[in-house]
Amino acid sequence: MNRTQIIDMPENIDGVTNVHDLHVWTITSGFDSLSCHLLVEDDKEEQEVLQKVINIILEKHKIEHTTIQIEKAYLEHTEFKVKKMVAPFVFIVGD
Numbered sequence: 001m002n003r004t005q006i007i008d009m010p011e012n013i014d015g016v017t018n019v020h021d022l023h024v025w026t027i028t029s030g031f032d033s034l035s036c037h038l039l040v041e042d043d044k045e046e047q048e049v050l051q052k053v054i055n056i057i058l059e060k061h062k063i064e065h066t067t068i069q070i071e072k073a074y075l076e077h078t079e080f081k082v083k084k085m086v087a088p089f090v091f092i093v094g095d
């Protein structure tokens with residue numbers, strides 16, 4: 001798995017403003033899991049964007065198990081302000 005690919009991937013998706021708290025890890029050999037927070041543009045349908053992202057993760061990165069939290073800018077969570085966000089990071093454990 002390519003680290004840079006994972007980090008760059010979400011920025012190319014229409015409707016996605018920001019991805020943060022991105023983690024990828026291997027549970028058992030050949031079974032990768034991904035979790036992240038997705039900031040979706042206010043005027044976009046979040047479920048459509050979510051399905052697009054899930055499909056891209058599956059097709060490009062062969063990760064079938066995803067846990068993705070959807071956020072919109074007007075409902076930012078407090079402890080992780082998007083405006084203060086640095087680049088998304090990836091945490092890989094295992095082979």
Ligand SMILES: [Zn+2]
Pocket residue numbers: 020021037038071077080
């Ligand atoms: Zn978040």
